[in-house]
Amino acid sequence: MGKAYVVGVGMTRFEKPETRDWQYWDMAKEAGAAALADAGVPYERVEQVPVGYCFQPSTAGQRAAYELGLTGVPVYNVNNNCATASTALMMARQFVEGGIADCVLALGFEKMTRGALGAGAGAGDFATSPVARHYGVMAAGHGFVASPPTAQIFGNAAREHMDRYGTTETQLAAVAAKNHRHSSRNPRAQFQDVYTVEEILAAKTVHRPLTRLQCSPTSDGAAAAVVASERFVTEHGLAGRAVEIVAQAMTTDTEESFASGSCIDVVGRPLSRAAARQVYEASGLGIEDVDVVELHDCFSVNELLTYEALGMCEEGASGKLVESGATTYGGRWVVNPSGGLISKGHPLGATGLGQAAELVWQLRGEAGGRQVTGARVGLAHNIGLGGAAVVTMLRRGA
Template sequence: MKAYIVGVGMTKFEKPETRDWQYWDMVREAGTAALADAGIRYDQVEQVPVGYCFQASTAGQRAVYELGLTGVPVYNVNNNCATGSTALMLARQFVEGGGSDCVLAVGFEKMARGALGGSSGGDDFATSPVARHYGIMAAGHGFEMSPPTAQIFGNAAREHMERYGTTPAQLAAVGAKNHRHSAHNPYAQFQDPYTVEEVLAARTVHRPLTKLQCSPTSDGAAAAVVVSERFVERHGLGERAVEIAAQAMTTDTGASFASGSCIDAVGAPMSKAAAEQVYAASGLGPDVLDVIELHDCFSVNELLTYEALGLCGEGESGKLVESGATTYGGRWVVNPSGGLISKGHPLGATGIAQAAELTWHLRGEAGARQVPGARTALAHNIGLGGAAVVTLLRRG
């Protein structure tokens, strides 16, 4: 049975403590918008997977109680930065498996100011779920005082530069592109454009990454209504429906650790495997994609993901972004929302926000940032420790 997204909604992503709101306020706003977009009531929803990382157990129930008290199952999902896309994947599976005709996927996060630690479990790396990943980094690069996630991705960038000749300017071009794109996104945390030179001149977080190449901590929520084909037909939602054509989740294999490379430890092999599964399942490839939302938690991860998704060959991603192939007028538009770097990164909401952005483009509703004629889209969401989710969406 096919699954379709028929309604999406999200809050504006904002710097923590900007608004005086609780996480359930965010979910009420995003969930209400998604239901209104689909033209359905909450009492038509049969199951609700809710993604978040930093709240207590059953916070998902507390959040969606703002939408209604109907007694339907609520599932609390935590998969690090891939949490939102994991909730979306559960919604799709509920529908495709025939168990439900209408599922609401929700993701939210209310975060603290300052740099993100090594995992949502705290900074005790001896017992951290990502201790093995940071052990790879420490063995090859040592362990410094800068934020640990910036360290491991910064060291992946250094490896890419040493191995393939990638330049600081090419890394900065990712940040400049995504900040430029976010200027047209009213939901983005930052809406100021920057040049490559300004990105390079920003404060260094962990060499070679500057502040304008790093995703911020954010507050926000997103929601998506996922339904069956018969629900679409029964309720006349064909004009709103975007098909989830294929979706795959992968976790770490030996390839993440065997090489001792930070490029592998931050998930490049997971992303490649998930993309290959999606292409095989859909019968489509990167050549047919029009618009892509990918997990640019740091500029280097956008470059690594170009290669993992098959947009270019290994080591060619720096030249690809420099060529303009991944922005308006190029071969693909990547992160028209501004991506995590500029749109913001409330962990539990990110994956569903990507789906919302792509749904708007496929419907022709993205306003000033609309990718002309978009019919096929890809979302990529990754969580260190590890999960990679790739989702292919299309409009007939």
């Protein structure tokens, strides 16, 4: 197995749907062209193109990639729910590490519609859904009501965490306050307003205890990364731009996700923990070596669950961790300096590559006003119900 490096990244601004009059191929072209320009690599040198999206039709990946060039390159259409873009990145890494290709473009995009995903859907709508088993666990323990289903399942996970560990609504709101504050420094973020904990708690409730400002929005946007082999990096003089993918793992659900009947488990804490463990073992690095983290805060509670899954604190102690300031500037780690999904935005097919772009900028020292001082090691966590968790360890330097 060879080494794989990210040598170029690109990303559109993540925006409220219908903000701009553009098609998904327009946003994909913007992000893909930016990644290629960042690497200084023409599209003609790209040998494989995995493309992630969730809501566009079959072969939309080709429609998007064709905007960059008509080279006959293989294009792979990838859909793994919210973990789609990190799955495309993982495919790119595997192509390079396995010696199949020297230069791969991973691309992810989404053009969404306004409003919550599945808002108002009834339980029967999920009878044949890929996530029927997950929502079935929730319904058995908490029932199923008319609020958005993803907010329900994560909101119920939050209630369980509060009941089990004494986590407070204030601690949940502190996650969102931190990420909104971080996004104020990010020109590519969908939202750039700063909110106090009190304002977040006073916002409209989506599904108790989660308020609107603790939930990731629907978004339009695209992101991309150029992944190259060590040989390609050397031959093209890219060592100064290269960020190594030290280790990466994807896990899917096991019996542990469903056996307990807990929403905490069914939304992915076990599979996130398993993916992190594999990455730590493969890389020889632990969470103590990480400086900056981009993790999947689709709802504020999932950031707390992920702290525990990544080993940043003991199980049940995540509320106290965020309250202590350990996960923001001046603390032990900076988590979601981009603003995270809650504030940067969450175009499903682009999210994981947006995380990778942020970490590459951080590790190169190119993150501007949100730069984490001295960042050398970054970790990305991206999860999709249904389910898949992808954890990626990145390190500066070739």
